[in-house]
Amino acid sequence: MYRFKVPENSIPKEAAYQIINDELMLDGNPRLNLASFVTTWMEPECDKLIMDSINKNYVDMDEYPVTTELQASSSQVIAQYYQLIRLGYEGYKNIMENCQENAMVLKAGLEKTGRFNIVSKDNGVPLVAFSLKDSSRHTEFEVSDMLRRFGWIVPAYTMPPDAQHVTVLRVVIREDFSRTLAERLVIDIDKVLRDLDTLPARVTEKVAATEEQAQNGGVVKKSDIEVQREITTAWMKFVADKKKTNGVC
Structure with missing residues:
Protein backbone atom coordinates (compact mmCIF):
# COMPACT_ATOMS: atom_id res chain seq x y z
CA MET A 1 0.00 0.00 0.00
CA TYR A 2 1.31 3.44 -0.97
CA ARG A 3 0.20 4.94 2.34
CA PHE A 4 2.52 2.68 4.35
CA LYS A 5 5.73 2.68 2.30
CA VAL A 6 7.47 4.32 -0.63
CA PRO A 7 6.68 2.35 -3.82
CA GLU A 8 9.45 0.84 -5.88
CA ASN A 9 8.21 2.27 -9.18
CA SER A 10 6.79 5.58 -10.31
CA ILE A 11 3.13 6.00 -11.16
CA PRO A 12 1.37 8.63 -13.33
CA LYS A 13 0.65 11.93 -11.58
CA GLU A 14 -3.06 11.48 -12.27
CA ALA A 15 -3.00 8.13 -10.45
CA ALA A 16 -1.14 9.61 -7.46
CA TYR A 17 -3.68 12.42 -7.25
CA GLN A 18 -6.62 10.02 -7.47
CA ILE A 19 -5.27 7.74 -4.73
CA ILE A 20 -4.86 10.59 -2.26
CA ASN A 21 -8.09 12.30 -3.32
CA ASP A 22 -10.10 9.11 -2.81
CA GLU A 23 -8.65 8.68 0.66
CA LEU A 24 -9.35 12.29 1.64
CA MET A 25 -12.95 11.93 0.48
CA LEU A 26 -13.50 9.26 3.15
CA ASP A 27 -13.76 12.07 5.69
CA GLY A 28 -17.07 13.09 4.18
CA ASN A 29 -18.41 16.37 2.88
CA PRO A 30 -17.56 19.34 5.14
CA ARG A 31 -20.59 21.22 3.83
CA LEU A 32 -22.82 18.65 5.55
CA ASN A 33 -21.13 19.17 8.92
CA LEU A 34 -23.70 21.38 10.62
CA ALA A 35 -22.13 21.18 14.07
CA SER A 36 -19.55 23.93 13.64
CA PHE A 37 -19.57 27.65 12.91
CA VAL A 38 -16.25 27.25 11.08
CA THR A 39 -16.62 27.22 7.31
CA THR A 40 -13.99 25.81 4.98
CA TRP A 41 -15.58 27.14 1.80
CA MET A 42 -13.80 29.93 -0.08
CA GLU A 43 -14.32 31.72 -3.35
CA PRO A 44 -12.06 30.41 -6.17
CA GLU A 45 -10.07 33.65 -6.06
CA CYS A 46 -8.99 32.80 -2.49
CA ASP A 47 -7.70 29.43 -3.63
CA LYS A 48 -5.81 31.13 -6.47
CA LEU A 49 -4.18 33.67 -4.11
CA ILE A 50 -2.98 30.89 -1.84
CA MET A 51 -1.67 28.78 -4.71
CA ASP A 52 0.13 31.79 -6.24
CA SER A 53 2.13 32.22 -3.02
CA ILE A 54 2.40 28.67 -1.76
CA ASN A 55 5.89 28.14 -3.23
CA LYS A 56 7.40 31.11 -1.38
CA ASN A 57 9.70 30.45 1.55
CA TYR A 58 8.12 32.45 4.36
CA VAL A 59 11.25 32.02 6.48
CA ASP A 60 13.35 33.95 3.94
CA MET A 61 12.30 37.44 5.05
CA ASP A 62 14.96 39.25 3.02
CA GLU A 63 13.94 37.67 -0.26
CA TYR A 64 10.19 38.15 0.20
CA PRO A 65 9.76 41.39 2.19
CA VAL A 66 6.22 42.11 0.98
CA THR A 67 5.00 38.64 1.86
CA THR A 68 6.73 38.88 5.23
CA GLU A 69 5.12 42.24 5.95
CA LEU A 70 1.75 40.84 4.98
CA GLN A 71 2.30 37.88 7.26
CA ALA A 72 3.34 40.07 10.19
CA SER A 73 0.34 42.37 9.90
CA SER A 74 -3.17 41.76 11.17
CA SER A 75 -3.98 39.94 7.94
CA GLN A 76 -2.00 36.80 8.68
CA VAL A 77 -4.37 34.63 6.70
CA ILE A 78 -4.42 35.53 3.02
CA ALA A 79 -7.95 34.26 2.50
CA GLN A 80 -9.22 36.33 5.41
CA TYR A 81 -7.46 39.41 4.04
CA TYR A 82 -9.16 38.82 0.70
CA GLN A 83 -12.55 38.44 2.35
CA LEU A 84 -12.20 41.67 4.31
CA ILE A 85 -11.36 43.84 1.31
CA ARG A 86 -13.68 41.91 -1.01
CA LEU A 87 -16.83 42.01 1.12
CA GLY A 88 -16.63 45.01 3.42
CA TYR A 89 -19.43 45.71 5.89
CA GLU A 90 -22.04 45.49 3.15
CA GLY A 91 -20.89 42.05 2.01
CA TYR A 92 -20.81 40.59 5.51
CA LYS A 93 -24.26 42.02 6.18
CA ASN A 94 -25.60 40.37 3.02
CA ILE A 95 -24.06 37.05 4.02
CA MET A 96 -25.61 37.14 7.49
CA GLU A 97 -29.00 38.13 6.08
CA ASN A 98 -28.80 35.25 3.61
CA CYS A 99 -27.87 32.85 6.42
CA GLN A 100 -30.83 34.09 8.44
CA GLU A 101 -33.18 33.56 5.49
CA ASN A 102 -31.92 30.00 5.04
CA ALA A 103 -32.39 29.41 8.76
CA MET A 104 -36.03 30.47 8.37
CA VAL A 105 -36.42 28.06 5.44
CA LEU A 106 -35.10 25.22 7.59
CA LYS A 107 -37.28 26.26 10.53
CA ALA A 108 -40.40 26.35 8.35
CA GLY A 109 -39.60 22.92 6.93
CA LEU A 110 -39.15 21.43 10.39
CA GLU A 111 -42.38 22.98 11.65
CA LYS A 112 -44.20 21.60 8.62
CA THR A 113 -43.36 18.05 9.71
CA GLY A 114 -45.36 18.64 12.89
CA ARG A 115 -42.82 16.63 14.87
CA PHE A 116 -40.54 19.29 16.35
CA ASN A 117 -40.54 22.21 18.75
CA ILE A 118 -38.26 25.08 17.69
CA VAL A 119 -36.34 26.26 20.76
CA SER A 120 -34.00 28.81 19.13
CA LYS A 121 -34.78 32.46 18.51
CA ASP A 122 -35.30 33.96 15.06
CA ASN A 123 -32.85 36.79 15.66
CA GLY A 124 -29.19 36.64 16.61
CA VAL A 125 -26.82 33.88 15.57
CA PRO A 126 -28.11 32.05 12.46
CA LEU A 127 -28.88 28.60 13.82
CA VAL A 128 -31.88 26.38 14.36
CA ALA A 129 -32.23 24.36 17.56
CA PHE A 130 -35.15 21.98 17.80
CA SER A 131 -36.44 19.06 19.83
CA LEU A 132 -38.96 16.28 19.32
CA LYS A 133 -42.48 17.00 20.50
CA ASP A 134 -42.83 13.35 21.47
CA SER A 135 -39.65 11.64 22.61
CA SER A 136 -41.39 8.76 24.35
CA ARG A 137 -40.66 6.36 21.49
CA HIS A 138 -37.41 7.72 20.10
CA THR A 139 -34.91 10.43 21.04
CA GLU A 140 -33.04 13.27 19.42
CA PHE A 141 -29.87 11.21 19.76
CA GLU A 142 -31.40 8.57 17.51
CA VAL A 143 -32.35 11.21 14.93
CA SER A 144 -28.78 12.55 14.99
CA ASP A 145 -27.33 9.08 14.64
CA MET A 146 -29.54 8.10 11.71
CA ASP A 162 -31.23 22.25 35.87
CA ALA A 163 -32.45 21.53 32.33
CA GLN A 164 -30.80 18.18 31.61
CA HIS A 165 -34.18 16.69 30.78
CA VAL A 166 -34.28 18.81 27.61
CA THR A 167 -32.44 17.44 24.58
CA VAL A 168 -32.04 19.42 21.37
CA LEU A 169 -30.69 19.06 17.87
CA ARG A 170 -28.78 22.06 16.53
CA VAL A 171 -28.02 23.14 12.97
CA VAL A 172 -25.53 25.96 12.41
CA ILE A 173 -26.31 27.96 9.26
CA ARG A 174 -23.09 28.96 7.51
CA GLU A 175 -22.42 30.84 4.28
CA ASP A 176 -22.11 27.63 2.28
CA PHE A 177 -25.38 26.22 3.65
CA SER A 178 -27.73 27.08 0.81
CA ARG A 179 -31.50 27.00 0.61
CA THR A 180 -31.20 23.84 -1.47
CA LEU A 181 -29.25 22.15 1.32
CA ALA A 182 -31.82 23.33 3.87
CA GLU A 183 -34.62 21.76 1.85
CA ARG A 184 -32.58 18.59 1.37
CA LEU A 185 -31.93 18.35 5.12
CA VAL A 186 -35.66 18.58 5.84
CA ILE A 187 -36.31 15.79 3.34
CA ASP A 188 -33.67 13.58 4.96
CA ILE A 189 -34.98 14.33 8.45
CA ASP A 190 -38.45 13.32 7.29
CA LYS A 191 -37.00 10.05 5.96
CA VAL A 192 -35.31 9.43 9.31
CA LEU A 193 -38.57 10.04 11.17
CA ARG A 194 -40.39 7.60 8.91
CA ASP A 195 -37.69 4.98 9.48
CA LEU A 196 -37.80 5.52 13.25
CA ASP A 197 -41.56 5.04 13.21
CA THR A 198 -41.03 1.53 11.87
CA LEU A 199 -38.57 0.63 14.64
CA PRO A 200 -39.51 -0.68 18.10
CA ALA A 201 -40.10 1.97 20.73
CA ARG A 202 -37.56 2.56 23.47
CA VAL A 203 -39.85 0.79 25.96
CA THR A 204 -39.57 -2.41 23.92
CA GLU A 205 -35.82 -1.94 23.71
CA LYS A 206 -35.58 -1.56 27.50
CA VAL A 207 -37.52 -4.81 28.03
CA ALA A 208 -35.22 -6.60 25.58
CA ALA A 209 -32.18 -5.09 27.30
CA THR A 210 -33.42 -6.29 30.69
CA GLU A 211 -33.85 -9.82 29.36
CA GLU A 212 -30.39 -9.72 27.78
CA GLN A 213 -28.93 -8.45 31.04
CA ALA A 214 -30.50 -11.34 32.95
CA GLN A 215 -29.12 -13.85 30.46
CA ASN A 216 -25.60 -12.39 30.62
CA GLY A 217 -25.34 -12.36 34.37
CA GLY A 218 -26.31 -8.72 34.82
CA VAL A 219 -24.03 -7.28 32.13
CA VAL A 220 -25.44 -5.67 28.99
CA LYS A 221 -23.63 -3.75 26.28
CA LYS A 222 -24.70 -0.12 25.98
CA SER A 223 -25.75 1.32 22.65
CA ASP A 224 -23.78 4.09 20.93
CA ILE A 225 -26.56 6.54 21.74
CA GLU A 226 -26.47 5.66 25.45
CA VAL A 227 -22.69 6.02 25.51
CA GLN A 228 -22.91 9.39 23.74
CA ARG A 229 -25.52 10.59 26.23
CA GLU A 230 -23.42 9.50 29.21
CA ILE A 231 -20.30 11.19 27.82
CA THR A 232 -22.24 14.42 27.25
CA THR A 233 -23.67 14.38 30.77
CA ALA A 234 -20.30 13.59 32.37
CA TRP A 235 -18.54 16.34 30.42
CA MET A 236 -21.15 18.95 31.33
CA LYS A 237 -20.84 17.97 35.00
CA PHE A 238 -17.06 18.26 34.75
CA VAL A 239 -17.28 21.75 33.22
CA ALA A 240 -19.84 22.86 35.82
CA ASP A 241 -17.70 21.58 38.71
CA LYS A 242 -14.63 23.26 37.24
CA LYS A 243 -16.43 26.60 37.09
CA LYS A 244 -17.35 26.27 40.76
CA THR A 245 -13.76 25.64 41.81
CA ASN A 246 -12.16 28.30 39.61
CA GLY A 247 -11.76 31.47 41.63
CA VAL A 248 -9.39 34.33 42.27
CA CYS A 249 -7.05 33.77 45.19
Missing part, protein backbone atom coordinates in the same frame (compact mmCIF):
# COMPACT_ATOMS: atom_id res chain seq x y z
CA LEU A 147 -28.90 11.36 9.85
CA ARG A 148 -25.27 10.28 9.49
CA ARG A 149 -26.45 7.71 6.96
CA PHE A 150 -27.12 10.62 4.62
CA GLY A 151 -23.81 12.32 5.42
CA TRP A 152 -25.24 14.95 7.80
CA ILE A 153 -23.54 15.78 11.08
CA VAL A 154 -26.27 17.28 13.26
CA PRO A 155 -25.31 17.20 16.95
CA ALA A 156 -27.75 16.29 19.70
CA TYR A 157 -27.03 17.20 23.29
CA THR A 158 -28.70 17.81 26.62
CA MET A 159 -29.10 21.29 28.05
CA PRO A 160 -27.00 22.67 30.97
CA PRO A 161 -27.64 21.81 34.65
